[in-house]
Amino acid sequence: MFGTNRRHLSPTRKLAHPPTRIAVKVAAVDDSLNSWFAREVLVHEGALMRYLLRTWFRREEIHDLRQDIYVRVYEAAAKSRPTMPKSFMFTTARHLMTDRLRRGRVVSIEAVGDIDALNVLIDELTPERQLSSRQELRRLSEALDRLPDRCREVVWLRKVEDLSQKEVAARMGISEKTVEKQVAKGARLIADHVHGGTVVRRVRPDDVKGAQNEDADEDGHGQQPGD
Amino acid sequence: MASSREIERTAAAWLARRDAGHWSERDQARLNAWLDVATAHRVAFIRLDASWQRSDRLKALGAGLRPDGVPARGSWPSPRSGNVDAPAPVPALRHAPPTRSASCSHRHVVGRRRTPSRALFGGLAIATLMILATLALGWRHYTAVEQASYRTAIGDVQELPLVDGSTATLSSDSQILVTMSRGERHVDLQRGEAFFVVAKDPSRPFVVSANGRRAIAVGTRFAVRREDDAVRVVVTEGVVRLEPKSQSGGSHQATTLLPAGSVALAGDSGVVVHSESVLQAMEYLSWRNGFLSFHDTPLASAVAEFNRYNTRKIVIGDTTIGSMRVGGNFRWANTDAFVRLLEQGFPIRAERAHGDIVLYRR
Numbered sequence: 394m395f396g397t398n399r400r401h402l403s404p405t406r407k408l409a410h411p412p413t414r415i416a417v418k419v420a421a422v423d424d425s426l427n428s429w430f431a432r433e434v435l436v437h438e439g440a441l442m443r444y445l446l447r448t449w450f451r452r453e454e455i456h457d458l459r460q461d462i463y464v465r466v467y468e469a470a471a472k473s474r475p476t477m478p479k480s481f482m483f484t485t486a487r488h489l490m491t492d493r494l495r496r497g498r499v500v501s502i503e504a505v506g507d508i509d510a511l512n513v514l515i516d517e518l519t520p521e522r523q524l525s526s527r528q529e530l531r532r533l534s535e536a537l538d539r540l541p542d543r544c545r546e547v548v549w550l551r552k553v554e555d556l557s558q559k560e561v562a563a564r565m566g567i568s569e570k571t572v573e574k575q576v577a578k579g580a581r582l583i584a585d586h587v588h589g590g591t592v593v594r595r596v597r598p599d600d601v602k603g604a605q606n607e608d609a610d611e612d613g614h615g616q617q618p619g620d
Numbered sequence: 621m622a623s624s625r626e627i628e629r630t631a632a633a634w635l636a637r638r639d640a641g642h643w644s645e646r647d648q649a650r651l652n653a654w655l656d657v658a659t660a661h662r663v664a665f666i667r668l669d670a671s672w673q674r675s676d677r678l679k680a681l682g683a684g685l686r687p688d689g690v691p692a693r694g695s696w697p698s699p700r701s702g703n704v705d706a707p708a709p710v711p712a713l714r715h716a717p718p719t720r721s722a723s724c725s726h727r728h729v730v731g732r733r734r735t736p737s738r739a740l741f742g743g744l745a746i747a748t749l750m751i752l753a754t755l756a757l758g759w760r761h762y763t764a765v766e767q768a769s770y771r772t773a774i775g776d777v778q779e780l781p782l783v784d785g786s787t788a789t790l791s792s793d794s795q796i797l798v799t800m801s802r803g804e805r806h807v808d809l810q811r812g813e814a815f816f817v818v819a820k821d822p823s824r825p826f827v828v829s830a831n832g833r834r835a836i837a838v839g840t841r842f843a844v845r846r847e848d849d850a851v852r853v854v855v856t857e858g859v860v861r862l863e864p865k866s867q868s869g870g871s872h873q874a875t876t877l878l879p880a881g882s883v884a885l886a887g888d889s890g891v892v893v894h895s896e897s898v899l900q901a902m903e904y905l906s907w908r909n910g911f912l913s914f915h916d917t918p919l920a921s922a923v924a925e926f927n928r929y930n931t932r933k934i935v936i937g938d939t940t941i942g943s944m945r946v947g948g949n950f951r952w953a954n955t956d957a958f959v960r961l962l963e964q965g966f967p968i969r970a971e972r973a974h975g976d977i978v979l980y981r982r
Binding site: 427430431435446447449450451452453456457459460461463464467468529530533534536537538541545546548549550551552553554555557558559569572573574576577578580581583584587588 | 623624625627628629632633635636637639640641658659660662663664666667668670671672674675676677678679680681682690693694785902906908909910911949
């Protein structure tokens with residue numbers, strides 16, 4: 394699909410006029426729902442990921458599980474916005490995990506006895522703080538520093554020096570297609586760190602109480618993508 | 621339906637395409653069509669878009685810098701915040717060992733930089749001799765840039781980012797010594813078990829040694845565990861090369877290639893490899909998520925597993941019950957639940973004595 398797009402568009406790209414960035418709405422749907430979702434739901438991704446990592450047995454399914462949770466929260470919010478988005482998201486997470494455990498062939502019945510472990514009190518999870526702008530900048534710069542060299546350079550030139558992708562390509566002596574690919578990669582990696590504050594896990598169920606480390610987790614420093 | 625990761629990649633590709641400029645109404649219509657296919661597409665895109673827009677704030681980092689190239693990692697002035705755990709800026713060491721979790725006293729990190737010692741006494745001949753000597757002593761030591769040692773206490777599992785981008789997940793009561801040099805990434809498993817997600821770097825093989833065995837990977841996921849005199853290797857992605865014991869001369873024991881799904885037990889007498897599905901192999905590694913998986917496992921082995929993770933030990937007080945078979949997934953931190961299930965499902969009773977749990981036949 395992309396290939397055809399690109400071929401179709403390549404003549405246009407060669408035009409000399411400076412790249413105009415159009416302020417585009419994410420979609421035709423209610424844009425405020427999207428920003429609500431980013432503001433009220435995605436902001437808790439770090440807490441959600443810690444919760445999932447602590448409770449969910451198959452780590453390779455967590456990405457998928459997170460997607461399902463977001464889909465369900467988004468679709469519910471499209472009908473009516475939950476008043477307590479964070480609790481709503483965790484309740485959704487718990488339901489989805491319970492469903493999966495009950496449906497799953499692979500997890501044997503003993504694990505269902507463990508389903509109580511899913512009933513983590515929401516209160517036990519650290520309340521998400523609004524990051525101060527300095528903290529936010531720090532988290533962003535950590536995200537930047539975690540990128541592989543070339544990707545980091547592309548993101549730097551694009552975001553800090555504000556060059557267009559085309560100018561980045563010229564500066565680095567690489568193709569525009571490569572720049573685009575690095576932007577895609579950078580966007581994904583940055584999202585994981587910025588939303589999730591990717592976590593070094595201490596897999597200790599009784600560690601829920603050990604909130605002294607949670608502060609560190611909130612800021613996401615010293616942490617590395619999980620899988 | 622595409623997997624969530626595939627969807628995320630496609631969403632990222634759209635985002636990057638839009639970011640490239642020359643974005644027409646038609647492009648937007650196409651993107652909208654893709655977003656309308658499934659809510660999963662939409663949430664993936666919103667998520668990436670939100671953080672990509674937020675990273676416009678990175679521009680603040682460029683303030684006051686001459687626009688000549690990208691500054692080194694960590695060269696940002698560290699904004700002071702109320703957080704005592706704020707990481708120190710690490711401009712000098714390109715890769716600093718993780719400094720977080722200073723609160724975990726049981727984990728100590730030693731990072732030191734080795735520099736080649738040369739020309740100490742001056743004189744070309746001596747210098748040359750010294751360099752030759754160093755070469756002879758071992759290129760690995762000569763080029764070693766960094767060493768770090770990590771240890772976990774009983775009942776503690778930790779995931780550690782390594783400086784090369786790999787991660788090591790250290791199981792309970794385990795210890796590794798990591799040496800990163802130009803030619804090799806070397807992990808000495810000194811105790812217990814560790815799981816590795818190896819960053820690809822064809823020029824620097826990733827070697828894990830334990831009990832005289834070397835397991836070598838270039839970019840893969842695998843776990844190595846010490847068991848008395850043997851070494852167990854579980855591969856869940858890629859291929860690992862298991863080398864024979866160095867003392868054995870290497871002539872009569874062949875090198876073993878272990879594809880994903882392999883569970884190899886290498887002892888003095890040779891290597892036994894079980895080829896299983898990757899999912900089955902992963903069950904050997906469910907400790908990473910806080911679980912232990914048993915399938916038709918003798919109770920004695922299951923108990924030994926639990927004891928790896930807990931200071932409060934389970935003791936088999938009656939040898940006849942050791943051969944009973946148990947199955948299921950259990951939280952390794954929840955010994956009580958395990959014992960309770962044993963009492964419910966088997967003719968077993970448990971006695972708590974001196975902090976241990978002793979199992980008897982009922």
